[in-house]
Amino acid sequence: ASTGICVTGGAGYIGSHACYALGVEGRPPLVVDNLVTGHRAAVRWGPLAHIDLRDTTQLTHALWQHKTRTVLHFAASAYVGDSMQDPISYYDNNVCGMISLLQACLAAGVRHFILSSSCATYGIPQTIPITETTSQRPISPYGQSKLICENILRDAAGQAGMDFAILRYFNAAGADPSGALCEEHSPETHLIPRALAATCPQGEPLALFGTDYDTADGTCVRDYIHVSDLVRGHLMALAHLEKFGGSLVLNLGSGRGVSNMQIIQVVEEVTGAEVKVRKAPRRQGDPPSLIADINQAREILGFEPNHSDIHTIIADAARSFGLLKVQNAKSA
Numbered sequence: 001a002s003t004g005i006c007v008t009g010g011a012g013y014i015g016s017h018a019c020y021a022l023g024v025e026g027r028p029p030l031v032v033d034n035l036v037t038g039h040r041a042a043v044r045w046g047p048l049a050h051i052d053l054r055d056t057t058q059l060t061h062a063l064w065q066h067k068t069r070t071v072l073h074f075a076a077s078a079y080v081g082d083s084m085q086d087p088i089s090y091y092d093n094n095v096c097g098m099i100s101l102l103q104a105c106l107a108a109g110v111r112h113f114i115l116s117s118s119c120a121t122y123g124i125p126q127t128i129p130i131t132e133t134t135s136q137r138p139i140s141p142y143g144q145s146k147l148i149c150e151n152i153l154r155d156a157a158g159q160a161g162m163d164f165a166i167l168r169y170f171n172a173a174g175a176d177p178s179g180a181l182c183e184e185h186s187p188e189t190h191l192i193p194r195a196l197a198a199t200c201p202q203g204e205p206l207a208l209f210g211t212d213y214d215t216a217d218g219t220c221v222r223d224y225i226h227v228s229d230l231v232r233g234h235l236m237a238l239a240h241l242e243k244f245g246g247s248l249v250l251n252l253g254s255g256r257g258v259s260n261m262q263i264i265q266v267v268e269e270v271t272g273a274e275v276k277v278r279k280a281p282r283r284q285g286d287p288p289s290l291i292a293d294i295n296q297a298r299e300i301l302g303f304e305p306n307h308s309d310i311h312t313i314i315a316d317a318a319r320s321f322g323l324l325k326v327q328n329a330k331s332a
């Protein structure tokens with residue numbers, strides 16, 4: 001029988017973790033994914049509809065057949081750098097995908113909608129930590145496309161009386177502690193998997209962009225949230241919408257900053273291997289520090305990022321790649 005839940009982008013990194021968590025709760029979702037960056041093998045907790053979001057007819061049919069009442073929308077193009085090179089394809093996939101999905105949702109009678117948004121919508125913030133009311137001035141087409149999606153959702157859901165949550169993630173990282181899933185982006189641009197890869201003999205050295213920032217050790221500071229905490233935040237937001245209706249706009253992060261240098265140190269501690277590093281100039285548009293204020297999520301949902309200390313995140317990521325110290329020792 002249908003659980004009435006659909007996860008777009010459920011073959012991707014965060015979406016597959018959400019499907020796993022829903023499966024554990026006995027609510028396996030329908031996955032809508034075109035597998036452009038996702039993996040067929042990661043779809044294990046519910047059926048796959050191999051559909052591009054922009055195909056409104058097929059999408060409406062799939063949502064209707066599945067009796068969908070709730071959509072968790074993860075599917076998007078999500079590389080800031082790529083979006084600078086090819087802005088039109090980012091607006092096409094993210095904005096046209098959002099419009100098509102909302103048209104299908106309204107036609108199929110969807111009641112609850114949760115959008116993956118991003119701290120990239122804030123651009124370079126004037127103050128740290130970043131609250132939900134910090135002004136949103138994105139500096140990349142990717143961030144811009146997410147802000148447009150937020151605005152379209154507010155207007156469309158408001159008009160149709162659909163309940164919605166906009167969740168602005170900071171840096172998602174780690175993997176489910178069971179080792180059932182891992183982070184698999186291609187190309188990989190995220191710091192933790194790249195630092196882990198740089199411990200392997202065949203791995204590329206890690207490019208460390210900028211060591212002269214006005215931060216404690218000169219490297220950029222970011223807020224990392226364990227993917228399992230992030231997913232739990234979604235389930236809490238969904239429970240809130242199901243109970244109270246209305247709308248939510250929340251940051252999801254750990255509320256703590258970790259520097260690039262600290263990431264390298266913890267990766268070395270956890271794996272027992274050296275991270276090969278290549279120092280590189282600053283990248284344009286990289287703010288020195290991005291840290292979330294998560295008090296709204298705490299107050300409204302009772303959310304706590306329990307697994308988001310950086311050792312736990314990196315140990316879980318290392319385990320999912322088979323790079324834990326104990327495993328290295330065994331194979332040595």
Ligand code: NAD
Pocket residue numbers: 008009010011012013014015032033034035036037038039051052053054073074075076077078093097116117118119168169170171172173184185
């Ligand atoms: P991902 O690339 O692993 O997953 C995205 C999934 O969407 C893939 O499975 C891909 O095949 C699918 N997809 C893309 N375009 C599609 C389309 N037109 N039709 C159907 N399926 C399509 O990315 P992720 O890291 O899991 O990110 C998930 C979401 O979270 C994205 O919306 C991203 O912008 C957002 N986000 C991620 C982070 C992060 O740290 N990873 C931070 C902030 C926001």
